[in-house]
Amino acid sequence: MVNYSLALAFPGDFLGYSEEFVAGEGTVEQDGSIFAVALGEKQVDDSGRRVSIKAAKFVRPLAKGDIVYGKIQDLYDTVALIEFQPLNAPSTFPAAESRNAFLRISEITSGYVEKLEDYMRIGDYVRAQVLEVKSLGIYLTMKAPDLGVVKAICSYCRGGMDLKGKDFVCSRCGSIEQRKLPHA
Ligand SMILES: [Zn+2]
Structure with a gap:
């Protein structure tokens, strides 16, 4: 399995609001919210302002079941x-x-x-x-x-989409789309 710490963030995870934080490496700001775009460890720098994702280290080759x-x-x-x-x-x-x-x-x-x-x-x-x-x-x-x-991109305007019920709704153009959702 992947060796990671407890603070693992997944692509699409909400990390904070942009009034509070600056979007650092491995993150993206979208409509005032900062999301992870990579799998890794959530880190906030010493200033307490910049939030970033440090990539998880893979300790062995990928194998069936990972x-x-x-x-x-x-x-x-x-x-x-x-x-x-x-x-x-x-x-x-x-x-x-x-x-x-x-x-x-x-x-x-x-x-x-x-x-x-x-x-x-x-x-x-x-x-x-x-x-x-x-x-x-x-x-x-x-x-x-x-x-x-886990994170959908609008096929019309490439904007980020929010999950509302079983649909993804584009935060930019309002388009509604479906995906295969994980429901664990
Ligand atoms: Zn859109």
């Missing part, structure tokens, strides 16, 4: 390309031969999936699980109930 966080880079007909977002140099990321992973359409849910776009969009952050580590790449699954999109 939980990972990544960003949807591209969507094809039957597979999604997911990029891991380690903040530090690739040396802290032992699966360095490939920072990309693949999610097949058959690994989204246990039911039939017609279109990947109904479950995730480019730019979203997902929580997924390693299914297989092959020479060609890492294959992920999102079937388990605790896996899914």
Whole structure:
């Protein structure tokens, strides 16, 4: 498993309000709130003002069963390309031969999936699980109930979206979209 401290923050986690904090490395400010954009440890500097995310260190190569966080880079007909977002140099990321992973359409849910776009969009952050580590790449699954999109990006305006009930609502343009949600 990933070796991390107790203060681990996940992409999309709320870290504080911008009246209180300055958005540092590994974070993003959105409409007055600061969110993590990388998996890592939440840190506030000595001034007590700057909040940042120090990337979690991976202590061994990824293996089947590991939980990972990544960003949807591209969507094809039957597979999604997911990029891991380690903040530090690739040396802290032992699966360095490939920072990309693949999610097949058959690994989204246990039911039939017609279109990947109904479950995730480019730019979203997902929580997924390693299914297989092959020479060609890492294959992920999102079937388990605790896996899914943890942060959604609006497909119309690229704004951040807030989860309201079972829908994501764009904080900028008001667009309403659905994703495969983790509900652990
Ligand atoms: Zn929007």
